[in-house]
Amino acid sequence: MKPPSLLSLTVDSALLHIACFTDLSAVPDLILVELFLKTLSAGRLTEKVLKLFVATGNEQILLFVESLNIKQILTPILPTSKLLLRTDIISSEILSSSRLLLSGCSEKF
Numbered sequence: 001m002k003p004p005s006l007l008s009l010t011v012d013s014a015l016l017h018i019a020c021f022t023d024l025s026a027v028p029d030l031i032l033v034e035l036f037l038k039t040l041s042a043g044r045l046t047e048k049v050l051k052l053f054v055a056t057g058n059e060q061i062l063l064f065v066e067s068l069n070i071k072q073i074l075t076p077i078l079p080t081s082k083l084l085l086r087t088d089i090i091s092s093e094i095l096s097s098s099r100l101l102l103s104g105c106s107e108k109f
Helices: 006-016 029-042 047-055 059-067 080-108
Strands: none
Touching: 006 029, 029 047, 029 059, 047 059
């Protein structure tokens, strides 16, 4: 029985720590494809890891993603102007009611 090659040990180690990587652009295409396939078969493909692989721009990986119909989750962005507007309304209501309370208290004393 042959011992594992240095390449296969490296890919296996990278697979164990795939969630820790922030950039895969320096990885050669051949190794990148092998790492992607092993990530899929190990069930370790998360949204973050998918973004790492897609960011490399590797054509084979992009074709795999498309052919397997893997979709990236898009997080909706709430409009901040609406949130600020609502906060201003609440703040003005609180300020008005506190003025009423304070004016009522000063009259009693």
